[in-house]
Amino acid sequence: MEVSRLQPCIQLQLSNEEFQNIIDKAKDWALMHGISIRSKEAFNKNQVQVLPFTLLPSAFPRKNFEKAKNIQVLLNELIHKVAHNHSFLSNSLKSTIDADPFTAKLFSIYETVHKEGYGQTISVGLLRSDYMLHENEIKQVELNTIASSFGGIATVTSRYHKYILSELGHADKIEHVPENNPISGLCKGLTYAWKLYDNNQAVILFIVESITYNICDQRFHEFEIRKLNPNIKVIRQSLRDLVPVTKLGPNNELIVGNQVVSVVYFRSGYEVEAYPTDEEWSVRLLIERSRAIKCPSIQYHLAGTKKIQQSLAYPNALDIFLKETGIIKEIQEVFAGLYSLEFNDEGDAIIEKAKADPQKYVLKPQREGGGNNIYNENIREQLESMKFLEERTGWILMDRLYPPVQKNYIVRAQNEPFEKHSLSLFDVVSELGIYGVVIGDHENIMYNECVGHILRTKPSNENEGGIAAGNVQT
Ligand code: ADP
Ligand code: MG
Ligand code: MG
DSSP, X not given: OOOOBOOOSOOOOOOHHHHHHHHHHHHHHHHHHTOEEOOSSSOOTTOOEEOOEESSOEEEOHHHHHHHHHHHHHHHHHHHHHHTOHHHHHHHHHHHHHHOHHXXXXXXXXXXXXXXXXXXXXXXXXXXXXXXXXXXXXXXXXXXXXXXXXXXXXXXXXXXXXXXHHHTTOGGGGGGSOOOOHHHHHHHHHHHHHXXXXXXXXXXXXXXXXXXXXXXXXXXXXXXXXXXXXXXXXXXXXXXXXXXXXXXXXXXXXXXXXXXXXXXXXXXXXXXXXXXXXXXXXXXXXXXXXXXXXXXXXXXXXXXXHHHHHHHTSXXXXXXTOOOHXXXXXXXXXXXXXXXOOSSHHHHXXXXXXXXXXXXXXXXXXXXXXXXXXXXXXXXXXXXXXXXXXXXXXXXXXXXXXXXXXXXXXXXXXXXXXXXXXXXXXXXXXXXXXEEEEEEOSSXXXXXXXXXXXEEEEETTOSSXXXXXXEEEO
């Protein structure tokens, strides 16, 4: 297959010594401004290391970038409506629930609160819709409704790329790096929700993993909230920590220790590992039953599953939610081919097609956080092994996207090989994420904004693996 290419934003002409200097400077800037992460291999609370990042901004065509941004408020509205449509969620997820115990648990919480009546009708969505360029068009990879990450780091990385262009003598290119401040927009959403709750003493609760590596990104949110309103207190707890100290008050207030929680911001809870015992599931249910405003609520969480993404790609699915045919068309244009693996003729046919041509597809389970999808020859094997099992309906197939390749330098914590091959450029591909904020209840949307972007870049020969980056548009 012919690989399409994008021109890099600048060509570097540096001596080896100059190159070493610039890498050192870039790393120090990144560490000093929070493009950082705790080491997974040698976890130490006192240390962070640079998150892998691209030395230079990656190029992305302006027309496609604008299209992705412009469509975000429409996607916000769509997902809000999907999250509030009980029959669409139930019908779409029916076979997935039978096949996938994790989605089944989430769904049973949803059914419980739906039947009981919601303790809180308002939900906050901090969304990130991800795209790859494919044959010069943007195609949606997925839409995240939970723990949409890197809003803080993306904000800093855009500043970094302006800095490095200037250091490299290319200040004239800075104007091509778009303004980007997702952290502010995301946190305005959280503080707006805090105000809606209308209790000055109530805290915002971040639900985090027991051990958090991605500390820099999450703390940006906390610090930004405090900057926007120093009266808002933020607390951080894992689901496990919450087990012994959480209860409901007389009016279904969520009480942690002796503090009332106004807003719950989930940065964990989308992964199986967050629920090692039934106690964590009980806490999740308690939270969903409570009056606290959830980001996301259980219905928003489910609306972000891969199965719902696939269900929305059926030809008439959007008609249920949106009236204007122009808008429906605009959204459908960014959908890639998505296929259900139900037990019917279509399901059987797509399985045969994918087995014959696996490089044309990605096989996805109902999981988040990266590293779960199946590619190439492994698709054949996985499909073969579950062809006659219920398990298959827990997965979806998606057309594989092949974004254009460009050259860039990747700066990592362990840089020895790069320093030895100091002037070699990597072939990389990028994935654009657009951040959206939507707040509302089953009747109204009261807040709907597009708040920024991120361009994550990875070596083109890796199936997954994101690297924080900013972008210059050409
Ligand atoms: P997750 O929720 O785990 O992030 P994604 O659907 O975003 O799941 O998939 C993870 C990664 O896999 C993406 O960031 C992208 O690099 C790659 N990927 C996903 N879907 C496709 C696709 N259709 N074509 C090419 N790569 C894909
Ligand atoms: Mg995801
Ligand atoms: Mg993703």
